Amino acid sequence: xxxxxxxxxxxxxxxxxxxxxxxxxxxxxxxxxxxxxxxxxxxxxxxxxxxxxxxxxxxxxxxxxxxxxxxxxxxxxxxxxxxxxxxxxxxxxxxxxxxxxxxxxxxxxxxxxxxxxxxxxxxxxxxxxxxxxxxxxxxxxxxxxxxxxxxxxxxxxxxxxxxxxxxxxxxxxxxxxxxxxxxxxxxxxxxxxxxxx
Numbered sequence: 001x002x003x004x005x006x007x008x009x010x011x012x013x014x015x016x017x018x019x020x021x022x023x024x025x026x027x028x029x030x031x032x033x034x035x036x037x038x039x040x041x042x043x044x045x046x047x048x049x050x051x052x053x054x055x056x057x058x059x060x061x062x063x064x065x066x067x068x069x070x071x072x073x074x075x076x077x078x079x080x081x082x083x084x085x086x087x088x089x090x091x092x093x094x095x096x097x098x099x100x101x102x103x104x105x106x107x108x109x110x111x112x113x114x115x116x117x118x119x120x121x122x123x124x125x126x127x128x129x130x131x132x133x134x135x136x137x138x139x140x141x142x143x144x145x146x147x148x149x150x151x152x153x154x155x156x157x158x159x160x161x162x163x164x165x166x167x168x169x170x171x172x173x174x175x176x177x178x179x180x181x182x183x184x185x186x187x188x189x190x191x192x193x194x195x196x197x
Contacts, residue, residue, distance in 0.1 A: 035190055036139075038063040040152075040176065041122070044072050050137040057193045060143045061186075062152055062176055065164040066131040073127035084156035092150055106148050106175035106182075115180060141165060142193055144186075146174035 036055040038046030043063030050058055064075055076082065085096070094101045099119070104112035143161045147154045154171070161169045172189060174182045191197060 033194070035059060035193060037061050037190065039179070040064065041072065041126075044126075044131060047133060047137045050139045051133075055139055056195050058137070058139045058141045059190060059193060060141065060161075060165075061178070062144075062146050062149055062157070065143075065160055066133075067164060068134050069130045071128055071130045073124075079160050080156070084153050085151075088150055088153040088156075094150070102151050103176040104180065105150065106173065107177060107180040111180050115177065136165070140195075141167070143167060143169035144178075144189060145169040145171045146176065146178040147171045148174055149176045151176040 032054065034053065034055045035057045036046055036049060036053075037059045039061045040063055043060055044066050046058060046060070046063070047066070049055070064072070066072070066075060067078070070078060089096045092101070096102065100112050100116060104115060107115065143157075143165060145154060145157050145161070149157070158169060161167060170189065172178060172182060172185055174186075178186050
């Protein structure tokens with residue numbers, strides 16, 4: 001059995017581009033055999049990390065996929081997010097302001113309640129600066145789609161993955177945070193991405 005070490009770097013209220021200190025590289029240290037996993041907004045940062053550490057695989061888990069020069073704030077309109085969310089909200093029939101229904105509907109209720117206690121408002125600062133890479137990093141990339149996500153609807157994400165990465169996503173059950181509702185399946189899938197697995 002392989003044990004996964006989940007490292008969540010400290011967040012900042014400013015963008016962390018390659019010209020600034022790299023708080024996320026300290027927990028990695030000199031480790032090798034790395035599978036770097038980016039979730040949600042982390043899709044803007046993880047490709048930059050690949051320029052600083054040697055990752056064997058980059059896994060985008062329900063992650064935003066930036067285009068060169070695109071700011072995180074522009075991403076929403078550039079990808080057609082509002083239309084996709086309106087359509088998803090219509091299918092679900094739920095309240096679009098209900099964060100538990102939006103992010104954690106497939107997470108055990110007690111765990112969803114605990115996760116909600118730790119949410120915070122995203123600073124607007126990181127949304128303004130353009131993504132600095134001219135192209136996707138030269139690292140094998142997988143996209144793992146949580147097909148029950150109401151925040152990033154599956155059909156929408158399939159299109160974005162195809163358009164921006166040129167690949168077909170792998171799929172698993174789960175809401176926006178499958179690491180909470182399906183941790184064993186997620187770990188198994190990540191382990192299967194390991195080179196030589």
